[in-house]
Amino acid sequence: MSAADHEHGLGDELSAEAELRPSPLHGFQGDRAAPAVQTVFPASLTIAVSREAGSRGSTIATRAGQKLGWQVYNQELLEYIAQEGAFRQDVTNNLSPEAARWADERLETLLREQNLSQHPSIINLAKMVLALGAQGEVVLIGRGAGCILPPASTLHVRIVAPEDARVAYMSQWLRLTVEEAADQVRVRDERRAQFIATHFHRQPADCYQYDLLLNSSLLGEDLCAELIAQAARAKLAAREGKSL
Secondary structure: OOHHHHHHHHHHHHHHHHHHOOOOOOOOOOOOOOOOOOOOOOOOOEEEEEEOOOOOHHHHHHHHHHHHOOEEEOHHHHHHHHHOHHHHHHHHHOOOHHHHHHHHHHHHHHHHOOOOOOOHHHHHHHHHHHHHHHHOOEEEEOOOHHHHOOHHHEEEEEEEOOHHHHHHHHHHHHOOOHHHHHHHHHHHHHHHHHHHHHHHOOOOOOHHHOOEEEEHHHHOHHHHHHHHHHHHHHHHHHHOOOOO
């Protein structure tokens, strides 16, 4: 076979092979590695529960946490961890660098926008709440947690009840007279409202800041807890782009 014939035969083989291969799509630039998936912080959802005195908000929040299998931090525990540097440090040390950076940026935003008091105890409280919120899947009761955490990753719940029902509950719970219980309800409500107004510049009675407003006197403890759990699942699924 001559050199010309050899080249002609090789050309036919290459042409046939080219016909078998699919044509490249318009704009195709070859195989490339898939883009890295970036973790969005907070990694999950946090439930922040605000409540009127005597509305059984703490009990309802605890039940909701049990239904979801999430850890519950009541007001007393939040205050204790915020005040105890060692415990607060343990919480923050568990954060990934990305989560810690998110918490720092959120704190800076709150301070820059003057939505957070600069009192050292409130700063420590905010740092601890943000550290818990960065990990998610926790229920935080009181202490302005819903004011500290961003709405997109927080289910902000308010538990209310008529005053007479709250007084009756407080009377039974603390074994007080009706008059004494009424004083307790008034004092606790005023104290909580003053705390939120002073350190977060909000009013607890403003219903538009909440995702969910529940009347525990009409619905009862278990149904309120179930509604909170269902709302948390739905908001988390929507945030992750999933269908229920």
